[in-house]
Amino acid sequence: MVAIIKTGHSIHNIFNYNENKVKQGVAVCIGEGNYPVDATKMNATMKLNRFLKQLDLNDNVKRNSVHISLNFDSIENNISKEKLMDIADTYMEKIGFGQQPYLVYQHHDAGHPHIHIVSIKVRADGSRIDMQNIGRNQSETARKEIEKSFGLVVAQSGSKKQPFELLPIHSGKIHYGKIQSKKAIANVLNAVLPSYKYASLPELNAVLQQYNVYADRGSENSRIFKLNGLVYRILDQNGKPIGVPIKASDFHTKPTLKFLEDKFITNKNKPITHAKRIKNLIDLAFLNQKLTLTELTKILEKQGIAIVSRTNSEGLIYGITYVDHTTKCVFNGSSLGKEYSAKAIQERCGSAIPKTLEVPFVKTTKMLPSTAKVATANEGTSKETILGNTLVGELLEILIEPEYVSNYLPNPLKKRHKKRKRKGQSDNP
Template identity: 60%
Template sequence: MVAIIKTGYSIHKVFYYNENKVKENVAECIGAGNYPIDVDKMGLTVKLNRFLKQLELNENVKRNSMHISINFDPSENHSKEKLMAIADTYMEKIGFGEQPYLVYQHHDSGHAHIHLVSINVQRDGTRIDMQNIGKNRSEPARKEIEELFGLVKAQANKNSTDFHLKPIISGKIQYGRSESKKAITNVLTQVLSSYKYASLPELNAVLKQYNVLADRGNEDSKMFKAKGLMYRILDDNGKPIGVPIKASLFYNKPTLKFLEEKFASNTTNEVSDIRRVKNAIDMAFFKAQISLTELVQLLEKDGINTVFRKNAEGLLYGITYVDHTTKCVFNGSTLGKQYSAKAIQERCEPISQAEQKMAGLNNRKLQEITFKTPNSQIIAALFGDDFQNNKYVGSDTIMRQLWDMLTQSEQTAAYLPYELRNKKKKRKGQSNNR
């Protein structure tokens, strides 16, 4: 069992997300807690007003909604009665047993799961503290419930990836409006709220990792001039495929106006987040004769995707870094001049076309690059002159320690794309007494 908790500012959005799933026949409301009548006798107004009336008791609470998904192992298939018993027990153990809540069973994925909708304003108008609810209350509750109901236990490494966003494999999507909309909704639900992006190109740098594109059309189009927006599915070559869908047709209305508000509120200039990406890039260049392909692969192993922007002639003019660990997106120039596309090209030299083909670039006109700055100078720039001596650069053990120190995240998150493909092997420590 895996429980994921999200808080928000709008009970309407959470409520209608689940009710729209019911309308689409991919979910059903199977029960409710602390409502005056049975759920099958309630209409939408009664369900929603129960939340709204209690929220009126403390209008100062802005982040007042709670949306929980409880996910079960794919081998499990529980009855509605058991799912309700699990939901009731979970809500009681995390301190929401007296709160009004609705329970929805969803049928739109390969594993059984339920969604719980509630609020954090109590009957006396006080607010339920949500600080560290996942660690302090949800995790202990999960473990107790697994034992109590005989559920398959969550394994840290395995289950943490089971319910995170997975890249869309476009060949498996049955194109057409309904299937495309479901696939895009899955991506938008997780990306829009969790990543920090300050422009449409930065958002698309993330969406393209999952074969989705937010498209305004060209500057001369009616859609662009009217500030319209469509979402498209991309094939494995990055080309649009299937029917584009207007932003206004999605339940949470991810229109251009909505995104522009997100752009204004998102701040990706946290020093620790910027430092993590910059250090990962610098450390990647310690290897002599590093190519563009190798740079991309090294950063990817550390949870950072590199997105290149090229003009019609195929010339590189921009680089965007997507850090899936901190959920931040940075243009190269945001990190500093030396990380921009122009500066990187000036710091590197091209190699032959034959070597490009051998590197697996599929005959694209991309130049492989060789880092020219000596390792000792990079060490000095990162750590000071005391580290400039080459003996530090020559020690594999110290270099690994520096890498781990520089690229560690100050936040905890799972970067799915790499983890799904390979498990990191632990490096055995070696003693080198001299």
């Protein structure tokens, strides 16, 4: 079992999130704790008012709501509602919420069985429940005891040893405009937004595009842009938006433009060592070899770094962003330095074997052999091959030949020029 605890400023948002799941047919309220009436006999207003009345006892608690999810192994898909309620009641008691009002919802919109618990941080006497380090201390202890007493799959064993792998959204499996589309985008946002360090919307989109998601403000003349709105869209295999866009405010976590702008400020100062890691790997890739952009991309991918190119309508690259999935940092090319910008990278990239040999101008009195003499050197070889090989050989010989200058004299042997005495200057110091 894996327990995830989140707190919020509004009990309305958390409550409505779960109740909307019930209306959509992908969740059911299976029980309650410390309510005067069974959950099956209460409407939504009655459920919510129980929370609101107790929260009124202490207006100073800003983050007053609690949202907990208990997640079970995929093989445990036959746990009865009664057992799920027993697990929820035991867990709430062990983390210090046994006397708090709470609602338990069983969700069916994921590949593994899980329940959500909604509660509040204000006690019946108006005091606040301190939740600092509750996940590391009380919750972790409760999880281990519940796994043992209820015979659940231990979180550290079996498939849980494998780290969570976020995969791109398969556009062919999405029913646009329906719950599956929103859920798919939400999974990506929940994994990316809190963990990656991005300082602008293009940098964030560089990460989201890895999973076929795009945060769209619309055109500058659009209504959504003027109102500082934001929508999220699914991209097809060609990177084009498809399906119905979903407003940021429709997601439970509220990943709005205002929320992202706060993250941009927080993420502005990224660790210098993470930037150096990308620059060093790029320089190392170019060491003693020429690469195409495709070859450079493949080399960096092996180190967990993705290159995201921005192109104009003509298909020309005008920007490059580096997404380091190892350090979770995103850097615009120009922010790393001019030599890592889109223009510089394209200049550094080229064919592995040059199509033409450019002979640089060398000031020398030594003459290169004429084309006629080279052509007759070997009748069995083409003129172009002989000329090319000879030119290269002669050029190398010239370049490595030491230069002797006839008028060179060591400094000690050079005659020193007598300084001219300025007019009016005395010889006596």
